[in-house]
Amino acid sequence: MGLKQNLHNIREKYRGTKMAPAFNALHTFLYTPNDTAHGGTHIKAADDLKRTMNTVIMALVPCLIFGMFNAGYQHYLAVGEIEAVTSGFFSSEFWTLQNFSLGFWKILPILLISYGVGLGIEFLFAVIKGHEVEEGYLVTGMLVPLIVPIDIPLWMLVVAVAFGVVIGKEVFGGTGMNILNPALTIRAFLFFAYPTWMSGDKVWVEGATERAKEIIAGSNADAISGETILGGLAQSHPIDYSVADMFFGFIPGSIGETSTLLILLGGLFLIFTKIGSWRIMLSSVIGALVMGYIFNLVVAAGWITETSNFYGLMNTEFWHHLLIGGMAFGIVYMATDPVTASQTNKGKWIYGFLIGFISIMIRVFNPAYPEGVMLAILLMNVFAPTIDHYVVQGNVKRRLKRGKLKTA
Amino acid sequence: MGLLSKKDSKLIMDPLADNNPITIQVLGICSALAITAQLKPSIVMAISVMFVMGVGNVVISLMRNIIPSKIRIIVQLVVVATLVIIVDQVLKAYAYSLSKELSVFIGLIITNCIIMGRFEAFALANGTWRSFLDGIGNALGYGVILIIVGFFRELLGSGTLFGFKVLGDSVEKTGLYAIGYENNGFMVLPPMALIVVGIIIWVQRSRNKELIED
Numbered sequence: 001m002g003l004k005q006n007l008h009n010i011r012e013k014y015r016g017t018k019m020a021p022a023f024n025a026l027h028t029f030l031y032t033p034n035d036t037a038h039g040g041t042h043i044k045a046a047d048d049l050k051r052t053m054n055t056v057i058m059a060l061v062p063c064l065i066f067g068m069f070n071a072g073y074q075h076y077l078a079v080g081e082i083e084a085v086t087s088g089f090f091s092s093e094f095w096t097l098q099n100f101s102l103g104f105w106k107i108l109p110i111l112l113i114s115y116g117v118g119l120g121i122e123f124l125f126a127v128i129k130g131h132e133v134e135e136g137y138l139v140t141g142m143l144v145p146l147i148v149p150i151d152i153p154l155w156m157l158v159v160a161v162a163f164g165v166v167i168g169k170e171v172f173g174g175t176g177m178n179i180l181n182p183a184l185t186i187r188a189f190l191f192f193a194y195p196t197w198m199s200g201d202k203v204w205v206e207g208a209t210e211r212a213k214e215i216i217a218g219s220n221a222d223a224i225s226g227e228t229i230l231g232g233l234a235q236s237h238p239i240d241y242s243v244a245d246m247f248f249g250f251i252p253g254s255i256g257e258t259s260t261l262l263i264l265l266g267g268l269f270l271i272f273t274k275i276g277s278w279r280i281m282l283s284s285v286i287g288a289l290v291m292g293y294i295f296n297l298v299v300a301a302g303w304i305t306e307t308s309n310f311y312g313l314m315n316t317e318f319w320h321h322l323l324i325g326g327m328a329f330g331i332v333y334m335a336t337d338p339v340t341a342s343q344t345n346k347g348k349w350i351y352g353f354l355i356g357f358i359s360i361m362i363r364v365f366n367p368a369y370p371e372g373v374m375l376a377i378l379l380m381n382v383f384a385p386t387i388d389h390y391v392v393q394g395n396v397k398r399r400l401k402r403g404k405l406k407t408a
Numbered sequence: 409m410g411l412l413s414k415k416d417s418k419l420i421m422d423p424l425a426d427n428n429p430i431t432i433q434v435l436g437i438c439s440a441l442a443i444t445a446q447l448k449p450s451i452v453m454a455i456s457v458m459f460v461m462g463v464g465n466v467v468i469s470l471m472r473n474i475i476p477s478k479i480r481i482i483v484q485l486v487v488v489a490t491l492v493i494i495v496d497q498v499l500k501a502y503a504y505s506l507s508k509e510l511s512v513f514i515g516l517i518i519t520n521c522i523i524m525g526r527f528e529a530f531a532l533a534n535g536t537w538r539s540f541l542d543g544i545g546n547a548l549g550y551g552v553i554l555i556i557v558g559f560f561r562e563l564l565g566s567g568t569l570f571g572f573k574v575l576g577d578s579v580e581k582t583g584l585y586a587i588g589y590e591n592n593g594f595m596v597l598p599p600m601a602l603i604v605v606g607i608i609i610w611v612q613r614s615r616n617k618e619l620i621e622d
Contacts, residue, residue, distance in 0.1 A: 153588060167603060171610065193594035 004031060021126040025133030049175075053138040055275045059266035060142050060333065063256040066249060068107050070259070071150050072099030074252050075206040089248045089261065106150055106206055107255060113154055114144040117161040125170045136175025136182075136339075137165065143183035143333060146256025147326065147374075148190065149203035151210075156197060160190045180381045181340045184374055191374070199370065201227035204252040228252050229324040233312040234367030246323035257329035260322065267332035276336040279345060280352035284331040285322065287356025292318030295364055313364040321360055330373035331356070340381040344391040351387055355380050412541070419541040423549030430553040431609045432619060435521040440554055441601040443513050447570050450558030452499070452506055454551025456514060458544060460491045461523055465543030468531035475532075484527045485518070492517045522550055557604050565595030 007030065011023045028050070073094050076082045085091035118137045126133040144161065164186030169178040191198045202208040204227070229251055232239055241251050249259025257263070270276030295314040298304055304314055322328055335341065335355050342351040355376050362372030369375060412420070429435050443449045467487050468475075475483050496514050499507035507514065517523065526546050531539040562568055567575040567585075576583015578591055594600050613619045 153590075155588070156590075159592075167606075171606075189594060192597060193592040194590055195593055197590075 007031075018130070019127060021130070021132050022123045025123065025126065028133075049135045050138075052275055053135045055273050056139045056270065056333070057142050059269045059275075060139075060146065060256070062262045062266060063146055063259065063329070064107070064111075064142070066259045066262050067146060067255040068103030069094060069096075069099045070249060071103030071106055071206055071255065072096075072101070073250065074150075074204070075102055078205050078208065085245070085248075085250050088244070094250065102206065103150075107145060109154055110145040110148065110152070110157060110255070111141075113157050114161055115141040117158050118144075118165050121162060121165045121170065122174075125174065129174075131174070134175035136169070140165075140182045140186075144186055147183065147187050147254045147329070149198065150206045150255055151203040151208065152190070152197055156190060156194050160186045160193070163189050176339055178339060179385075180378055181334055181337050184334055184378050184381075187374055188378060191371070199231070199368075201231055204228050204254070228370070230313075230363065230370040233316055233324075234370060235312065237312075243320070243323065246320065251324070254326060254329075257326040260328045263328045263332050267328075270332065270336065276332065277338075277341065277348055279348040280336050280341055280355075281331055283349045283352030284335055284356040284359075287353035287358075288321055288327060288331075288360050289318055289356070290353075291357045291360035292316070292321045295360070309367065310364055313367070321363070325363070325373065326371055327359060327373050330359070330377055334373075334377050335380075340384060342384045342387050342391075344388050347384070347387040347391045350391075351380055351384055354383075416538065416541055419538060420545040420548065423546045424552060426616060426619065428549045428553065428612075429522045429525075429546050430550055430605065431612055433522075433525075435525055436550055437602075437605070439513050439516060439520060440550075440557060440605060441598045443510055444554055444558040444561055444601050445565065445596050446562045446568075447555065447558040449506060449510050450554040451551075452503070453510060453513065454547070454554050456495045456499070457517060457520065457523070457550055458547035459495060460488060460517055461526060461543035461547040462540055463543075464488050464491050464523060465526060465531040465539040466536055468527045469534060469536045469539035472532050480528075480532065481524075484524060488523055488527070489518050522546055553605065553608065556608060557601055560604055561595050561601060564592045565600075567591050 007027055011020075011027045014020050014023045073082070073085075076099065077084060082093055082096075085093050115137075118141045122133055122137050144157075148157065164182050168180050168182045168185030169175070172178045187198075197203055202212055227237070229239055229241060229246065245251055247260050249261065251258050267276065267281055271278045271281070296318050299311070299315050304311055308314075316324075331352075335352060342348045355373070358376040358379060359373040362369055362375055364372075366372075423429055426432065430437065430440055439453060443453050464487050468484060471483070492515060495517070496507070499510070499514060526543060530542045534542070559569070562570075563574070567573060567578055573583075575589070576585045578585050
């Protein structure tokens with residue numbers, strides 16, 4: 001009689017009662033279920049929803065671990081206790097226990113709250129509505145800690161997760177029925193509700209907001225700058241990060257989105273396991289590059305001079321846009337969400353291209369919204385069904401025409 | 409209500425609950441989103457609409473037998489426009505700052521679908537007293553939603569009610585703000601009004617399953 005047997009007995013005891021979905025979910029979460037989700041959103045071969053979700057989580061774990069190291073690294077670097085990295089991705093200054101433990105203890109509560117609140121609401125709705133708990137939140141709960149600033153107050157996260165899960169997902173009917181990506185809904189809610197905690201030059205480095213308060217209160221300690229590259233560019237500040245820093249991720253930003261290298265590996269993993277759509281990823285990258293290149297041409301043509309507000313971001317080399325901000329993370333993990341993306345192959349190309357294109361446009365033209373990729377993906381989520389509709393109708397028309405030609 | 413017969417009191421009570429112009433008929437949404445960031449303009453708006461609807465319904469009802477049906481929409485527009493101008497001028501004279509705050513939305517009462525809807529659907533076919541009650545009832549139903557939305561948006565968005573700092577001072581960090589609470593800036597933006605109205609609709613329909621349409 002091990003734990004498994006006990007749990008199994010409890011589940012049997014509650015079978016058929018109102019609380020059954022909650023115990024079933026707990027059982028399924030810990031052990032292989034005998035029966036998997038019926039009528040799921042994307043069943044193919046041996047993949048059930050649980051395996052699909054777990055694959056994405058596996059692709060996210062490196063980003064999370066890196067985020068923990070980076071949180072500590074950015075903090076100690078800003079307060080001047082350690083030197084900047086010198087020797088590539090495996091620099092000894094970065095991978096220290098000191099860095100990791102600071103990040104770990106800061107990020108663990110965020111992770112726990114994200115899962116605790118989100119799954120709590122999922123369980124609640126499953127019990128009320130009398131259906132089984134679906135695995136959809138497992139990925140969302142992992143994404144949320146990776147896309148918020150390290151200094152986000154935890155109660156704000158609670159409010160935002162509750163809002164995102166209820167309004168973004170449950171009111172539409174739960175997993176697989178949502179129009180907007182729930183993780184991005186949560187982030188967008190935070191962004192519009194508490195802008196001072198989601199943008200600016202403080203929240204991205206652990207301790208910077210605390211320090212700023214102390215200075216106002218009369219402390220003579222040095223201010224900690226937590227400015228992100230995008231924030232700096234928007235105000236035409238000089239940027240002192242190398243391209244390697246940007247690619248490896250040794251830069252301030254939301255917890256898990258700084259390392260383009262690890263995101264790239266995660267993306268390849270998703271493509272290899274056929275969970276994420278390479279069409280969306282590739283076309284988003286192309287879209288971003290095209291828009292970035294257009295802006296570079298505008299600068300080269302001399303239409304925008306250094307006095308312009310847009311100069312800093314427009315003058316950024318077009319492929320740098322992929323390395324800074326949440327661009328890469330959004331493209332790989334958010335845009336490819338199978339529920340909210342376009343379903344048709346041709347639709348995926350259009351959908352992805354517009355995400356990249358619009359992201360850079362928002363980023364450059366509205367410095368108040370540095371994270372264009374969030375708004376671009378949410379916008380395209382809304383348009384995805386429309387794109388699919390016209391792709392399907394186009395196909396129907398083409399085939400009808402072909403049929404007519406033959407009979408004529 | 410002892411004053412009113414059962415049939416008449418239904419005219420007042422129905423729009424307040426199961427036939428609410430905003431949550432059931434989904435009319436008049438535009439102004440409900442635009443002016444409910446605070447409680448005071450919401451209440452002024454509710455009263456203005458009540459005046460326009462009450463008087464307008466009476467006027468239309470009195471004229472119902474002499475309005476040629478081909479031009480009835482234009483006649484209704486003239487009536488509602490006249491009343492709205494009266495409201496606008498009164499507000500400008502006695503509550504200038506509020507009138508500025510409500511800006512174009514007082515003028516836009518003219519296009520409020522609830523008003524034209526009640527003229528068409530009720531006042532043109534019913535007697536004066538019943539039309540008056542219907543106008544007041546629907547305006548109450550509209551006003552109740554405005555006030556609920558305005559209450560939550562002002563409380564959560566600005567931390568005030570009627571301008572009183574009920575949650576403490578957000579600048580000097582007293583009350584709730586001392587422990588790290590912050591105003592929800594999203595509440596002040598119109599999209600959140602839509603979501604609050606949506607939540608009211610959700611709550612109402614889950615309490616009364618008959619209201620759910622497929």
